[in-house]
Amino acid sequence: MAIRSCRSLLVPVSLLVLAFAGCGTAIHDEDGSLSPSTQQSEIRIANSLTTQALVLNAISANIDSNRKLSLQSLQSLFDPVSGDVNTRRRLGDPNAQQFMSYLVGCALKQGDFINWFDPLTYTPRKWYGQAGLCPAWAGGVPTPDCLERVSSCLLARNNALGRRVELSMRGEHRTYATGPNIYTLEAKTRPADHHPATGQPLDSFLSCNPTTQQGPARDCGWTADGIGYCTASGLVQVGAGGLTSCPGPAPVLGSSNMQTVLRVCSGVNGCDHDDERNLGEATGSCAGASPVPVVSFTCTAGQYFSVMAAPFSASTTSVLLPDVAVSPDSVVRYGLAETEVYAEREGAFYGNVFDSKALARGVNVEVVQYGKGQEARYVVVGADVQIQGSIYTRMFSCYDPAWASGAAYSSNRVCALPGANANCAATVTGACFKSLNPPMPGRCAVQEGPMTTGDRDYEQCQDTLGNVWQHPVTTFLHSACDTVQPRTGAPTCERT
Known part of the structure; x- marks a missing residue:
């Protein structure tokens, strides 16, 4: 049963900013000062979006704003002057700000940005593009394919601990009809430019x-x-x-x-x-x-x-x-090369976050504003709800069969409350491939798409009802325990 509660933000603005910047959110990355990828090169970007921020924020977990995201351009929806007033108010939730920074990073290409107004600091700010999976969303209504590509990227970049981890993201998507695959591989891998323990930029x-x-x-x-x-x-x-x-x-x-x-x-x-x-x-x-x-x-x-x-x-x-x-x-x-440094195939992520009708029953995070201008205060209502299973009922993940306990690993990867299998960002469907020798299909019909040789990307992945999704993202790690916390007595991130 869903229990609604509220998360009060009745603290000075300066403290809100410090807390937001200090919780592994990698603001420097989303603000564009790093250059982890372009649409012509590899997509290797950090995944420090916390599961809690992904599943219970006042934008994607709000029925009204979720629906408007799928029907409007990002520029029109978040315009500091003429944008939707209710959606802009919901940016009073720091988790909503973090979610949007990752959404824009997945959707737009480097050099592109979205202007928005931060109600917590009362300042104009920008979200910057990185991966270029749906650049037309900046000024136009996104297509269903666009929404699926961005959804896969968002899920791939989330982890329960909010750790900043380098991911090698692989899949199939051309920038235009006859163009190259946007997911290419780095011939010579560059060292990551942040501290591995703290996630802070060097x-x-x-x-x-x-x-x-x-x-x-x-x-x-x-x-x-x-x-x-x-x-x-x-x-x-x-x-x-x-x-x-x-x-x-x-x-x-x-x-x-x-x-x-x-x-x-x-x-x-x-x-x-x-x-x-x-x-x-x-x-x-x-x-x-x-x-x-x-x-x-x-x-x-x-x-x-x-x-x-x-x-x-x-x-x-x-x-x-x-x-x-x-x-x-x-x-x-x-x-x-990238395939040598990031060789641990994690699994595939696919589905659609941007379906307001597919939010789990009892989910509708809202922001209540008290006062105006720089004196405004915000309370986030419904962000502490506990939902069994996935918040987004049309988001899915499957795990690489090399995990010793794929179900346990995946639960730790996509659930904010993995021990209870609750507040998850996706439904875990099983192994992407059940057996490699001899080959036996699991949830994905293809274990290496034809666009990029040697990238070992899962394609044509099914959900629990047998529907096939055409835009999965396959992630690769440098070390098996990069994104989850090893648990005593449990093979959470052991590989066979």
């Missing part, structure tokens, strides 16, 4: 202020180069033109068009200077005899590492063009 990838900063110890002005993997333990050298042994003459490792600094970090994320994941950094080699760097570090079997590069001086105006290489006698592979 200072090292931001611009330098002042620009006079120099050397490898500075935490600004760096670029992500590539990711490597150690097949056995041993000493590894990474260079951008430096001498491999001293004194010279000696072979050089890699090349660079200017004096360069390098930094090597443990894992698939970049790092700052004082980070314990910093394996080494250099501005030259041979005690200054060579102005270009070689970094030496000890690598253990099975370890991933990331390489960052930068000009020696942040004031350099020329474009840095390093050719980073690893020593040929080392036990390492470098410049890994």
